[in-house]
Structure formats: C-alpha cells, structure tokens
Amino acid sequence: MSPLRSFVARRLLLGVAQTMAVVLLVFALTEALPGDAAVALAGDQPDPARIAAIREAMDLDRPAYERLADWATGLLHGDFGTSLASGRPVTQYIADGFGPTLILAALTLALLVPLGFGLGVLAARHEGRLIDRLVSSVTLAVYAVPEFALGVLLVTVLALKLAWLPPTAVGYGTDLLGHPAALVLPVLVLLSRPVCSLSRLVRAGMVDALASPYAAHARRYGVPGARVRYTHALPNALAPAAQQLARTVDWLLCGVIVVEALFVIPGLGTVLLNAVAERDVPVVQGLAVVFGVLTVVLNLGADLVAHRLTPRAGVAA
Amino acid sequence: MSRATDAAVAEVSDLRVEIDGRAIVDGVNLRVLPGKVTALVGASGSGKTTTGLALLGEYPAGARVTGEIRRTGDGPVGYVPQHPAAVLNPARRVGALLHDIARPQVRHLPRAERRGAARELVLRALADAQLPDGEAPLRRHPHQLSGGQQQRVVLAQALLLGARVIVADEPTTGQDALTKSRIVEQLAAVAARGIAVVLLSHDLDVVRVLADEVLVMRAGRVVESGPVERVWAAPRHEWTRRLLDEQRAAPQGTQSAEAGQPVLTVSDLTAVHDRRTAVLRVPRLALHPGECLAVVGRSGSGKTTLARCLAGLHRDHDGEILLDGTPLPRSLRHRDRAQLAAVQYVFQDARAAFDEHRPVLHQVARTAIRLRGIGERAATDEASTTLNRLGLAADLTHRRPGELSGGELQRAALARALLARPRVLICDEVTSGLDTVTRRGILDVLAGLVGEGDDLSLVLITHDLDTARLAHRIAVLDAGELVEQGSAQRILTKPRHPFTISLMETTERLETGTVAGARM
Numbered sequence: 001m002s003p004l005r006s007f008v009a010r011r012l013l014l015g016v017a018q019t020m021a022v023v024l025l026v027f028a029l030t031e032a033l034p035g036d037a038a039v040a041l042a043g044d045q046p047d048p049a050r051i052a053a054i055r056e057a058m059d060l061d062r063p064a065y066e067r068l069a070d071w072a073t074g075l076l077h078g079d080f081g082t083s084l085a086s087g088r089p090v091t092q093y094i095a096d097g098f099g100p101t102l103i104l105a106a107l108t109l110a111l112l113v114p115l116g117f118g119l120g121v122l123a124a125r126h127e128g129r130l131i132d133r134l135v136s137s138v139t140l141a142v143y144a145v146p147e148f149a150l151g152v153l154l155v156t157v158l159a160l161k162l163a164w165l166p167p168t169a170v171g172y173g174t175d176l177l178g179h180p181a182a183l184v185l186p187v188l189v190l191l192s193r194p195v196c197s198l199s200r201l202v203r204a205g206m207v208d209a210l211a212s213p214y215a216a217h218a219r220r221y222g223v224p225g226a227r228v229r230y231t232h233a234l235p236n237a238l239a240p241a242a243q244q245l246a247r248t249v250d251w252l253l254c255g256v257i258v259v260e261a262l263f264v265i266p267g268l269g270t271v272l273l274n275a276v277a278e279r280d281v282p283v284v285q286g287l288a289v290v291f292g293v294l295t296v297v298l299n300l301g302a303d304l305v306a307h308r309l310t311p312r313a314g315v316a317a
Numbered sequence: 318m319s320r321a322t323d324a325a326v327a328e329v330s331d332l333r334v335e336i337d338g339r340a341i342v343d344g345v346n347l348r349v350l351p352g353k354v355t356a357l358v359g360a361s362g363s364g365k366t367t368t369g370l371a372l373l374g375e376y377p378a379g380a381r382v383t384g385e386i387r388r389t390g391d392g393p394v395g396y397v398p399q400h401p402a403a404v405l406n407p408a409r410r411v412g413a414l415l416h417d418i419a420r421p422q423v424r425h426l427p428r429a430e431r432r433g434a435a436r437e438l439v440l441r442a443l444a445d446a447q448l449p450d451g452e453a454p455l456r457r458h459p460h461q462l463s464g465g466q467q468q469r470v471v472l473a474q475a476l477l478l479g480a481r482v483i484v485a486d487e488p489t490t491g492q493d494a495l496t497k498s499r500i501v502e503q504l505a506a507v508a509a510r511g512i513a514v515v516l517l518s519h520d521l522d523v524v525r526v527l528a529d530e531v532l533v534m535r536a537g538r539v540v541e542s543g544p545v546e547r548v549w550a551a552p553r554h555e556w557t558r559r560l561l562d563e564q565r566a567a568p569q570g571t572q573s574a575e576a577g578q579p580v581l582t583v584s585d586l587t588a589v590h591d592r593r594t595a596v597l598r599v600p601r602l603a604l605h606p607g608e609c610l611a612v613v614g615r616s617g618s619g620k621t622t623l624a625r626c627l628a629g630l631h632r633d634h635d636g637e638i639l640l641d642g643t644p645l646p647r648s649l650r651h652r653d654r655a656q657l658a659a660v661q662y663v664f665q666d667a668r669a670a671f672d673e674h675r676p677v678l679h680q681v682a683r684t685a686i687r688l689r690g691i692g693e694r695a696a697t698d699e700a701s702t703t704l705n706r707l708g709l710a711a712d713l714t715h716r717r718p719g720e721l722s723g724g725e726l727q728r729a730a731l732a733r734a735l736l737a738r739p740r741v742l743i744c745d746e747v748t749s750g751l752d753t754v755t756r757r758g759i760l761d762v763l764a765g766l767v768g769e770g771d772d773l774s775l776v777l778i779t780h781d782l783d784t785a786r787l788a789h790r791i792a793v794l795d796a797g798e799l800v801e802q803g804s805a806q807r808i809l810t811k812p813r814h815p816f817t818i819s820l821m822e823t824t825e826r827l828e829t830g831t832v833a834g835a836r837m
Contacts, residue, residue: 214414217404220373220396221478223417231417235408309408311458 007307015300022292023075026285027068033281071285080286085278090286093271101260101267103176105252107183108190112248116195117241120202121229124237127207135199143196151189151262158185168264176265186263190256194248201244205237212236239309246302253298254291324389326351326481326513327372332384334367336377342367343537345384349482349513354504356516356524356545358560359534360752361723365517368534369484370396372515388482395475399487401467405459411470412455415439418477442477445510446470447503464616465496472503483507484515489523490750493615493780494823501527501827519752521561522827525549533557560753578642579603580740580774581627581660586636588622597622597797599636604741606772609763611779611788611805613820619797620778624743627776628662640740658688661734665746667726671718677729678704678714684736696736703732707762724755728762735766742766745778760787782809782824793817 055061059070074081080090123135142150159167169182176183209215210233218228257269264270268287275283329347333340342364349355349372357365367377373394376382388394398404406414419435426434443451446469454466462470468488475483485504489497501523508514518524524531525545532542533554541554552558581604588597597619604610614620625631627638629649638645640659646652664670671680682700685691691699704714707728718726727747734742744763748756764787767775777788785791786809792802793814801814812818 213398213403214406216375217396217474218406218414218417220375221414221418221474222393222421223414227417232406232409232414236406238408311407311460 004307008304011300011303015296018296019293022296023072023289024068026288026292027064027071030281030285031064075289080289081282083275083280083283085275085280085283090283093275093283094268094286094290097266097268097271099267100176100265101253101256101269104183104186104190104256104259104265104267105249107187108194108252109249111187111191112194112198113245115191116198116245117202117234119195119199120237120241121206121234123199123203124206124210125229127210132203136203139196139199142192143200145192147189147193147256148258148262150192151185151259154185154188155262168262170264182263186259186265189259189262190252194251198241198244198248201241202237205240206233209233209236235309239306242305242309243302246298250295250298253294324351325349326389326392327394328385328387328389329368329371330385330387332368332371332386333382334364334371334376335381335383336379341377341380341537342371345532345534345537345539347532347539349515350530351481351513352508352511353529354508354514354516354527356518356528356531357534358518358521358524358531360519360560360754362536363534364537365519365534366486367537369486369515369517372482372484392479392481395472395478395480395483397468397471397475397483397485397488399490401464401471402459404471405467407459409458410455411457411459411462412439415442415455415470415474415477418474422479438477439473442473443470445476446473447499447506448473464492465499468500469503472507476507480512482513482515484517486517487519488516489518489520494782494820494827495615497523498823498827521753526827533560578606580606580641580772582639583623583627584637584639586623586626586634586638588619588626588631588634588636590633595797597626597634597794599623599799602792602799602802604774604776606740606774607767608790609767609775609777609788611777611785611791612794613779613782613785613791614794615780615820617796618794620780620794621745623794624662624745624776624778627741628660628743629657630662654688654690658737659740660743661737661739661741662743663727663730663734663745663747665749667723667730667747668718670730671726673718676715676717677709677721677726680718681714681729681733681736684733688737700732700736703735704729707732707735708758722755724751724758727751727759731759731762731766739773741774741776743776743778746780748784749779749781756784760784763787782820785809793820 059067071081078091080094082089083093119135119139123132126132155167159165165184166179166182167185169176169179169186172179172182206229210229212233215228215233218232219225223232254268256267257273259265260267260269261273268290272284272287274280275287325348327347327349329345332342332345332347334342345364345368347355347357347368357368359365370376371382371386372388373396374386396404405411416435416439419438420431422438423431423434439455440451443449443454448454448466448469451473454462454470459467459470472483488500488504492500497520504514504516504527516524516528528545530542531545531548532539533548533556534540535556541548541552541557548557549561552561583599583602585601586597586599587595590596602610612620612623622631626634626636626647629645629647629652632648634647638647640656645656645660649657671677678697678700681704682693682696685696685699686693701711701714705711709725709728709732713721713725714729718729721729731742731744731747747763748759751759763775763777766773775788777784779785786805788805790802791805791808793800793808793812793816795814795816801808801812801817808817809821812821
C-alpha cells in the first residue's frame with residue numbers, strides 16, 4: 001500500500017473510532033445529568049406517580065446499555081429519536097436549523113479565505129514596513145474584541161444610529177437569502193476574528209517561506225516575484241492555515257450561539273439553546289452527535305490537506 | 318599554453334566584503350574562464366562561499382561591498398549549494414521549479430506547444446546532469462530523492478537556465494569515495510561543455526583531480542594562486558604547505574588490544590525499518606576495551622543504523638547487544654543511568670546537537686549531573702577541565718553554541734559525551750563537513766582519547782578511509798551486510814572483499830588524480 005493510502009486509511013479508522021467515542025460520551029454525559037427527562041417533563045408539579053408513568057412510557061426504566069444500543073442503532077439509520085417537548089423528530093429540528101447556519105458559514109468562508117490569505121501575504125511581502133505594521137496591529141486589535149461586544153457595537157452604530165441595516169433577522173424566518181441586508185452584520189461579526197487569526201498565521205508562514213533558501217533560489221533563477229510568492233512560497237505557509245481554517249469552519253457550522261442569539265437567526269445554535277432551556281434531551285443529544293461528527297470529518301480533511309502540503313511530516317511520523 | 322588572453326566569462330577585481338567593520342573577504346581577484354574549473358580552497362570561514370556568492374551578485378545581509386564584479390557573458394550564473402536540499406522546495410514536486418525556469422524559453426511558441434516543449438527542455442537538462450530517467454524524479458518531492466539525486470536536480474536547474482558560470486559550493490563534502498568520484502566526473506562533464514565551473518572546496522583530493530586553476534584563501538585573502546600542478550608540486554605560501562601536509566592522517570600504531578573480555582559484543586543482529594525492510598545484518602561484532610573500531614561504508618550502507626542500535630536509538634532489531642557480558646535493553650528508555658552513561662553518542666551535526674540558548678559549558682556539565690549524579694559545581698569544574706583538555710579555551714566555553722565554529726562545537730560535543738565517563742564512545746561522521754585543518758585537530762583529539770589508557774573504546778562511523786586509518790580494526794558494511802572485518806593494517810593493505818577493494822581503489826584514484834574524464 002502506498003504511504004499516502006495507508007495514511008488515509010489510518011486516519012479514516014481513527015475518525016470512525018473518534019465518532020464512536022463521541023456517541024458514547026454524549027450518552028454517558030446525558031446519563032450523568034441530575035434528574036432525568038421524566039422529571040423535566042413533569043414540570044412545576046413534580047408528582048412522583050406522574051414521573052413514574054412518564055418514565056415507563058419513555059422506557060427510561062430499562063437498563064442504560066439497552067437504551068444506548070437502541071439509540072445507537074437508530075443513529076445508524078438516521079433516526080435521532082423524537083423531541084420530548086414537541087414530539088417532532090429530532091432530524092426535523094436539525095434540518096430546520098442547518099439551513100441558516102449553512103448560509104452564514106458559506107458566506108463567511110467565501111469572504112474569509114481571500115481576505116485572510118490576501119492580508120497575510122500582503123503583510124509578509126512588506127515585512128517590518130508600514131503596511132505590515134498596520135495590518136498586524138489592526139488584526140491584533142480586532143482579534144481582541146469578543147464577538148458579542150463587536151456585535152452590539154455594530155448594531156448600535158450601523159443599525160440603530162445610522163439605520164443602514166436591519167438590527168436583527170426577526171421576521172425573516174429561515175428565508176435569509178431573500179433578505180441579504182439582514183446577513184451583513186452577522187457575517188461581519190463572524191468574519192472579524194477568523195480573518196485576524198488566519199491572516200496572522202499566513203503572514204508568519206509566508207515570512208519564513210519568503211526568507212528561505214528555496215525562495216531565494218527561485219528568484220535567483222529569474223522566476224517572477226508573484227509566481228515565487230504564490231506557487232513556491234505559499235504552499236509552505238498553508239499547512240498551519242489549513243488546520244486553522246478547519247477549526248473555523250467547525251466553529252461556524254456548530255452553531256455560533258452568540259451571533260445567532262444576538263441577531264435572532266434560527267440556526268443550529270438557537271435550536272441548541274432552546275433545547276437546553278426546555279431540557280429536551282434527545283434534541284441536545286442529536287445536536288451533540290452532529291457537531292461531534294462534523295468536527296471529526298473537518299479535521300480529517302484538514303489533516304489530509306496538511307499531509308499533502310508537508311509531505312515530509314508523513315515520513316517523520 | 319597561456320590562457321590569459323582568453324575572454325573571461327566573469328571577473329572579480331579587488332573585492333572587499335565587510336560586515337560590522339570586519340572584512341570577511343579582502344582584496345580578492347579572480348578570473349573565471351569558460352570550460353575551466355577554478356577552485357577556491359581554504360579552511361571554513363576563509364571567505365570561499367562569500368566570494369562564490371559574490372559571483373552571483375549576492376552578499377550577506379548588511380555587508381559593505383567594494384570592488385568590481387564583471388560578467389562578460391550575458392548568461393546567468395548557476396549555483397549548486399553545499400546542501401542541495403535547502404534550495405529545493407519541500408512542499409512542491411521537483412518538477413515545479415524546473416518548469417518555471419523553462420517557461421520563458423518556450424514563450425515564443427504557440428500556446429498549445431509550450432507545455433510539451435518545456436517538458437522536453439527539462440528532461441534534456443536532467444539527462445545532461447546525469448539523471449537520464451528524468452520522468453520519475455520530476456514527480457517526486459525533494460525528500461524522496463537521495464542526496465546525490467538532489468544535487469543533480471540542482472545542477473540540472475543551472476544547466477536548464479543556460480548558465481555560463483556554475484558555482485559549486487563544497488559538492489563532495491560528506492560523500493563517500495565512490496559518490497565523490499561520480500560528482501567529479503559530473504563536474505568535469507559540465508566544464509567540458511564550455512561552462513566555467515567555480516569550485517569552492519576544502520576537499521583537496523577533489524580539487525587536485527578536477528581543478529585547472531586554484532586559489533588558496535585564508536582569512537578572507539588569497540594567499541596563493543596558480544595552476545593546480547604548480548601549487549601542489551611547489552607551494553609557495555607557508556599556509557598552502559600546511560594545508561597540503563595536514564591532509565593525510567598518520568596511521569595508528571597496531572597495538573590492538575585483542576586480549577581480554579570484549580566490552581561490547583553484537584550477535585545475530587538484523588535491524589529493520591518500517592517493521593519489515595531489513596536494512597542491516599551483523600552476525601557478530603566485538604569491541605575490546607581501549608580499542609578503536611572504524612565502521613566504514615557508503616551512505617545508505619547501514620553504518621549509522623548499527624551505531625543507533627548500539628546506542629539504543631534504533632529499537633527495531635532482534636540481535637543481542639552485550640555490555641561487559643550483560644544484555645543491553647534495545648530501547649534507550651529501558652536502559653538505566655549506568656547503561657546510558659556507558660554508551661555515548663556524538664552526532665555528525667554538532668550544531669543541531671546543542672541548545673542554542675544556553676552556554677556550552679552548562680550543557681556539557683549537565684551530562685555529569687544527569688548520568689553520574691554529581692553536584693553542579695563539581696560537574697562544571699570537570700566540564701571546564703575536559704573542554705580545556707580537548708582544546709577549547711575557557712572564554713569560549715562560556716559562550717552560546719552560535720558563537721562557536723563547527724570544529725569547536727564538535728570538540729564540545731565530545732567533551733559532553735566524555736563527561737558521562739563512557740565505556741564506549743560512538744562517533745558518527747564527526748569530522749565530515751569540517752575542513753582539513755579542523756578535521757586533523759578532531760582526529761588528533763580522538764587518537765588522544767584512545768591512547769590515554771583508561772580503556773575507553775571508540776566506534777568511528779565514517780565513509781572516509783583516511784579517518785578509518787586512525788582505528789585499530791575496521792569493519793566494512795555494504796548494502797546492510799557486514800562484508801569484511803579485520804585489523805586496520807590488513808584491511809587497508811590487503812582487502813579481500815570486492816567491495817572493500819573497489820572502495821580502496823576509488824580512494825587511491827582520487828588521491829593520485831586519475832579519475833576518468835577529469836584530466837584532459
């Protein structure tokens with residue numbers, strides 16, 4: 001088997017193991033919560049007889065391993081169970097919330113990649129000069145501002161004082177694409193910190209790569225500057241940036257609770273927040289599994305990209 | 318046959334390069350003739366590389382440059398650095414830069430034909446650099462090529478560029494005799510194409526075989542120059558004479574300490590890489606107290622793997638290694654302090670073996686604190702004595718590794734290993750990469766260690782038969798097999814195995830200067 005294929009196979013196996021670990025952990029953690037779904041559902045009048053009745057109806061009196069087996073088999077068939085609060089299937093909740101989250105993530109990513117890499121390369125090209133210092137200090141300053149603070153600031157200035165943009169997405173439901181103006185502020189807030197971390201990573205990698213003997217060698221032999229920068233130096237600066245990008249996409253897809261809550265966007269983060277408030281355990285479990293699997297898959301992808309960009313690392317490992 | 322009237326393709330006159338007010342090259346004049354090999358020789362730090370890079374129009378950062386560099390040929394200058402891997406992009410396939418170099422040369426063609434024509438040019442350049450089957454290496458990443466292939470790829474880049482002058486910086490350093498002779502043939506072939514070769518080297522055998530003109534440098538100045546025959550036959554400057562004299566090591570006395578119990582025995586050792594590829598087979602090897610054993614072989618012959626097995630750095634083997642009759646655990650992790658102290662390892666790259674942020678003296682003393690459990694003060698005193706004994710002045714030892722030269726650091730690395738009071742000291746190519754004078758110094762230190770009579774045994778891993786002369790016994794490895802072992806005198810005078818014989822012959826040919834194609 002070629003080294004690359006065996007690397008991919010090993011990583012895939014590890015990914016499967018990680019996913020199983022996530023499922024087990026989610027189940028174990030919900031088991032460990034004080035009280036159970038029956039107590040939660042019984043609401044403000046915790047009548048012991050009623051709790052017992054609910055327990056029986058929901059099979060909560062069966063041993064934990066049987067319930068785990070049932071739940072895990074259901075997951076394999078795409079059956080995440082039903083919500084305690086509404087009786088709707090959990091998959092319905094996830095599907096509803098995924099649309100807005102995906103729109104936000106895709107838009108953010110489409111702007112993040114060119115901006116982050118562009119700023120990083122720009123700063124590295126002018127290392128130590130005015131442009132570099134400007135880019136570096138602004139990115140550091142913006143990175144230091146938390147999302148909620150930046151969000152509140154932007155809403156206050158752009159939406160409430162200047163009234164250029166709607167302050168929230170209230171009333172638009174999941175049809176966000178029909179109201180692009182409502183997306184501007186959330187995407188800006190989502191972009192702010194990832195752009196900074198990504199561009200700083202790219203800058204650091206590019207500074208090293210541009211100062212390397214192989215870049216000097218390419219310039220010495222008359223390869224044009226832009227080509228040296230983008231085709232010879234940049235691939236060496238990409239590996240850490242790719243890992244960071246995977247973490248960012250993961251963060252975006254797993255429901256950015258603060259931003260969704262601030263702008264009232266009905267994405268996965270909002271679904272999670274409501275489920276927790278209602279003690280709707282199956283929904284929380286389902287979301288946790290989805291988030292866990294997304295994290296495993298995205299990191300797998302990032303590892304493959306990094307492996308391609310730093311072929312030597314595979315030899316050393 | 319005066320060639321002075323030939324048009325020089327590059328000419329350096331009165332070059333002076335100054336950093337922080339200190340001249341690293343001063344008053345250098347150099348004429349580079351087409352089809353000739355001009356060699357700059359001298360110890361490391363003598364200004365060879367700075368002069369060579371000046372031909373490319375490159376200077377160290379912050380340098381003040383006076384003097385003139387004239388290039389009459391309009392072709393660019395090619396460069397083959399000492400470590401070719403450094404100029405090959407680790408993240409791209411080898412073909413990427415080659416295609417970028419070929420691109421401007423096919424610009425006049427219609428767009429559809431450019432790709433094919435560029436490929437054609439690249440393959441021809443690879444063939445000219447003696448990589449005839451160029452397709453396969455083009456698709457590889459640099460780390461998947463051997464050192465020799467990397468060097469030829471870098472040479473192919475210069476040829477593809479159409480360079481009229483090629484500067485080759487220490488092309489044979491750290492190579493075994495057979496590889497060296499191939500590099501010599503390769504550079505001779507380049508010169509035969511009418512390209513001027515500027516050879517920067519401290520490898521005097523190679524210079525003698527290859528060069529037409531030689532310039533001897535010392536401390537940034539050219540102390541002597543002339544045709545290579547004249548300089549070798551009748552050196553005028555005292556420094557040249559010293560450089561030439563110190564090339565050859567004095568053969569070790571033959572008082573081999575065969576008697577008594579061996580300090581280290583290896584039996585039935587088969588070492589593997591990646592759990593299956595066998596890379597080394599040693600049926601039996603013994604090391605006696607006070608003995609110096611040289612393990613000789615080409616690169617890739619398994620000699621470093623053998624050393625790493627002994628030191629517990631390579632655990633994938635099934636042999637038995639006995640220290641004073643008791644088995645040593647395979648992995649370093651399972652050896653106790655006394656066992657760790659007993660077998661010490663000195664690496665080829667001394668600079669990489671030191672922490673650059675702490676003074677050398679502290680790092681050397683640390684061994685005694687860690688492995689022998691003595692107090693910090695006593696350890697520092699002992700470290701300082703040992704360092705002085707190995708020829709490092711007290712003020713040097715308080716500096717950080719970055720402020721010491723390669724030879725000085727190698728002495729410090731030896732001192733660090735000695736502070737463990739080892740029974741066996743493994744030296745892995747400790748002198749390759751050093752110039753002749755520095756190498757001589759280190760070899761003298763090693764000879765002194767063996768001669769001191771405290772029963773320290775030495776394992777010298779080397780590709781260099783000159784270094785092996787120092788040993789009492791020599792073991793020869795080829796392609797992972799122990800092909801021959803015996804007393805140094807016997808191996809060096811009456812080798813039996815065909816591989817040993819060919820290694821000896823190549824070394825002699827290099828010394829006497831009769832490599833095919835190098836002399837016209």
